[in-house]
Amino acid sequence: MSIKHIGKQTxxxxxxxxxxxxxxxxxxxxxxxxxxxxxxxxxxxxxFGMETWEKxxxxxxxxxxxxxxxxxxxxxxxxxxxxxxxxxNQCIGSSFGMRDSAAPFLGLYGACSTMGESLALASMTIDGxxxxxxAAVTSSHFCSAERQFRxxxxxxxxxxPTAQWTVTGAGALILSASGNGPxxxxxxxxxxxxxxxxxxxxxxxxxxPAAYDTLRTHFDDTGLEPSYYDLILTGDLGSIGHSVVxxxxxxxxxxxxxxxxxxxxxxxxxxxxxxxGASGCGCSAVVLAGYILNGMRAGRWKRVLFAPTGALMSPxxxxxxxSILGICHAVAISTEIGA
Amino acid sequence: MSIKHIGKQTxxxxxxxxxxxxxxxxxxxxxxxxxxxxxxxxxxxxxFGMETWEKxxxxxxxxxxxxxxxxxxxxxxxxxxxxxxxxxNQCIGSSFGMRDSAAPFLGLYGACSTMGESLALASMTIDGxxxxxxAAVTSSHFCSAERQFRxxxxxxxxxxPTAQWTVTGAGALILSASGNGPxxxxxxxxxxxxxxxxxxxxxxxxxxPAAYDTLRTHFDDTGLEPSYYDLILTGDLGSIGHSVVxxxxxxxxxxxxxxxxxxxxxxxxxxxxxxxGASGCGCSAVVLAGYILNGMRAGRWKRVLFAPTGALMSPxxxxxxxSILGICHAVAISTEIGA
Numbered sequence: 001m002s003i004k005h006i007g008k009q010t011x012x013x014x015x016x017x018x019x020x021x022x023x024x025x026x027x028x029x030x031x032x033x034x035x036x037x038x039x040x041x042x043x044x045x046x047x048f049g050m051e052t053w054e055k056x057x058x059x060x061x062x063x064x065x066x067x068x069x070x071x072x073x074x075x076x077x078x079x080x081x082x083x084x085x086x087x088x089n090q091c092i093g094s095s096f097g098m099r100d101s102a103a104p105f106l107g108l109y110g111a112c113s114t115m116g117e118s119l120a121l122a123s124m125t126i127d128g129x130x131x132x133x134x135a136a137v138t139s140s141h142f143c144s145a146e147r148q149f150r151x152x153x154x155x156x157x158x159x160x161p162t163a164q165w166t167v168t169g170a171g172a173l174i175l176s177a178s179g180n181g182p183x184x185x186x187x188x189x190x191x192x193x194x195x196x197x198x199x200x201x202x203x204x205x206x207x208x209p210a211a212y213d214t215l216r217t218h219f220d221d222t223g224l225e226p227s228y229y230d231l232i233l234t235g236d237l238g239s240i241g242h243s244v245v246x247x248x249x250x251x252x253x254x255x256x257x258x259x260x261x262x263x264x265x266x267x268x269x270x271x272x273x274x275x276x277g278a279s280g281c282g283c284s285a286v287v288l289a290g291y292i293l294n295g296m297r298a299g300r301w302k303r304v305l306f307a308p309t310g311a312l313m314s315p316x317x318x319x320x321x322x323s324i325l326g327i328c329h330a331v332a333i334s335t336e337i338g339a
Numbered sequence: 340m341s342i343k344h345i346g347k348q349t350x351x352x353x354x355x356x357x358x359x360x361x362x363x364x365x366x367x368x369x370x371x372x373x374x375x376x377x378x379x380x381x382x383x384x385x386x387f388g389m390e391t392w393e394k395x396x397x398x399x400x401x402x403x404x405x406x407x408x409x410x411x412x413x414x415x416x417x418x419x420x421x422x423x424x425x426x427x428n429q430c431i432g433s434s435f436g437m438r439d440s441a442a443p444f445l446g447l448y449g450a451c452s453t454m455g456e457s458l459a460l461a462s463m464t465i466d467g468x469x470x471x472x473x474a475a476v477t478s479s480h481f482c483s484a485e486r487q488f489r490x491x492x493x494x495x496x497x498x499x500p501t502a503q504w505t506v507t508g509a510g511a512l513i514l515s516a517s518g519n520g521p522x523x524x525x526x527x528x529x530x531x532x533x534x535x536x537x538x539x540x541x542x543x544x545x546x547x548p549a550a551y552d553t554l555r556t557h558f559d560d561t562g563l564e565p566s567y568y569d570l571i572l573t574g575d576l577g578s579i580g581h582s583v584v585x586x587x588x589x590x591x592x593x594x595x596x597x598x599x600x601x602x603x604x605x606x607x608x609x610x611x612x613x614x615x616g617a618s619g620c621g622c623s624a625v626v627l628a629g630y631i632l633n634g635m636r637a638g639r640w641k642r643v644l645f646a647p648t649g650a651l652m653s654p655x656x657x658x659x660x661x662s663i664l665g666i667c668h669a670v671a672i673s674t675e676i677g678a
Contacts (some may be wrong), residue, residue, distance in 0.1 A: 004467065004468040004469050005419070005468070005470055005471075009419075009443045011469045017583050032425050051659070052659050053402035054655055054656070054659060055659065080344070080348075081528060085448060087429075088655070089428040089429070089653045089654070090426070090428070090448065090450065090651065090652060090653035091448040091651075091654075092651070092652070092653045092655065092656045092661075094448075095531060095651035095652075095664050095666075096651075096661060096664065097654065098531060099531050099533055099664060101530075101531070103529060103530065104348045104528035104529060104530055105528070105529070105530060105531050105666060106447075106449070106459075106460070106528060107447065107448040107450075107456070107651070107666075108445075108446060108447055108448060109424065109429065109430040109433075109446040109447060109448040110445070110446050111429065111446075117445060117446070120445075121445070121460065124463065124467055124469055125463065125467075126464055127467065128343070128464075128466065128467025128468065128469065129343040129344070129345055129467065130344050130350045130463055130467065131345050132344075148655075161647060179401070189420060189443035189444070190443060190444070191440075191442065191443055191444060192434060192437060192438050192444050193442060196437055246636065268455060275341065283510050298440060310436075312429065312430075312431070312446070313429060313431070313434075314427065314428045314429035314431050315428075316393055316427070316428060316431065316487075317393070317429075317431045317435065318392065320390070320393060322431075322435060325434055325435065325438060327434075327444060327446075
């Protein structure tokens with residue numbers, strides 16, 4: 001078998017694709033948080049100038065891709081394949097957001113793990129020799145997510161302390177077979193993990209076992225120690241899920257705390273009253289596309305393991321008493337290759 | 340650039356993956372149709388022994404994968420990556436259907452083009468050197484689709500003549516780096532095509548322009564004439580979409596009629612009163628997994644171009660006056676390689 005497949009679930013890229021452009025677009029609340037300086041566009045209007053929140057989400061994706069292309073100094077026609085997904089029913093944020101892209105389109109559903117899934121597949125497409133330039137795009141919107149997954153906003157439902165706040169934001173990354181990095185070096189594709197959690201106001205606990213499983217497998221498959229990375233970053237586990245992952249690794253005799261963070265704990269400040277943290281496909285996408293990749297380019301981190309998690313469920317599956325399934329895809333990003 | 344990328348949108352597999360197992364599971368109505376002998380399992384119970392139609396759909400996917408593995412004489416653990424999707428909100432048919440698979444899972448949303456998208460990506464993963472064995476799985480269920488996309492079945496809404504009947508069925512294909520075929524030789528990934536159609540009881544017309552666009556691009560990219568194929572097969576355009584595609588090619592001076600069929604016109608007989616034909620992810624999946632691949636193995640066709648189409652929309656996008664977007668992914672399948 002090829003050396004591109006290592007261990008059980010990990011792809012090792014021989015010619016690691018380079019991130020040649022990344023951009024993130026967010027809403028007002030995200031713009032008031034600690035990462036405000038890393039966002040390319042902050043919109044005060046939750047409708048982003050559109051008639052509905054769903055159309056706002058479509059507009060965010062379109063804008064994020066356009067800004068990422070500008071940063072990569074590429075015309076829209078340069079993208080050979082777009083990998084995109086979101087949380088909305090039938091992923092309409094992505095299909096309508098990418099409608100005018102004129103690029104071959106591969107729709108994904110990975111819930112909040114989507115930026116991990118899309119980066120893995122976009123990288124595989126390049127390293128496999130099938131394309132020179134690909135894109136990974138995703139989004140979420142607080143208002144479209146609340147009314148789809150929970151209650152109409154007008155109802156004013158109370159949020160328990162375990163609840164997380166869906167990020168309004170879209171992120172886009174452009175990958176290329178040539179470039180100066182940061183580079184995508186590995187992808188570990190996650191299995192579905194059913195921890196038996198049925199409370200859709202406690203997504204962090206439902207997803208944390210999947211995060212542990214994928215991270216553990218990544219280290220086993222690659223033979224790398226967690227300390228190889230300057231930063232290990234889950235997507236939107238929030239405070240509860242983050243502490244579960246720390247505890248799981250502690251049981252393995254590994255103290256992750258110095259290098260492990262969660263995007264859901266970074267994007268809002270404590271004063272912003274989001275309870276257990278942030279969530280949504282857009283959460284990890286905008287933190288990666290802005291703060292993390294900017295930091296890597298500036299030399300703050302050399303090696304980052306980006307591991308967004310998704311909760312695979314729908315209101316229908318919850319009503320039918322199914323548990324909330326977790327999944328996590330890990331993508332290793334490095335400013336240096338060939339070391 | 341690699342010779343694996345030809346033209347604008349087409350992947351040319353250097354070591355074409357082999358379909359080493361395929362299986363299809365359907366409901367009662369499909370079992371009463373002309374393709375009944377090609378189905379591996381026909382269930383008289385629309386619930387498939389479960390409590391809900393959504394759980395029935397999950398059970399169908401699980402059964403289809405299990406049967407395909409049996410035919411490939413492989414244990415479940417042999418699959419390195421599963422690519423799966425369906426029509427249900429948040430693709431719960433796939434995530435819960437594959438919950439016990441214990442394989443790395445990549446969720447897709449391509450509407451009724453999903454078997455094309457999943458086969459393209461599953462093939463790319465093998466030809467790119469990232470895996471030896473992958474699986475592509477998808478499903479649809481008449482009852483779960485009707486109540487999600489249209490009306491509760493109990494309401495008894497009238498169906499216009501342009502309406503199609505969602506197939507209750509799941510198909511699974513196992514691909515391998517080694518095997519005796521049929522082989523996946525090319526994949527042409529489609530763009531999103533907006534024909535401006537807004538009637539969700541006329542999906543065929545909404546998807547047909549996407550089918551034409553992808554087929555046209557496939558012939559341009561590869562330099563192959565339509566007559567290179569023994570059979571060109573769209574997924575679920577039905578009678579209206581099928582005639583639109585025939586007309587588009589006629590305008591190009593090409594008469595497709597002798598070699599062009601649509602799965603949506605094959606699975607039910609005229610007496611079954613499904614109006615414009617069949618639809619759903621499961622339609623093209625079960626026709627391919629059974630009738631077509633069996634026919635290829637038996638020597639009936641050597642070269643088949645399988646081009647399922649998807650309608651990218653949701654009830655929300657329709658309510659918000661958006662048009663129904665079309666997409667089509669074409670996968671070339673051949674009993675011979677190296678010719």
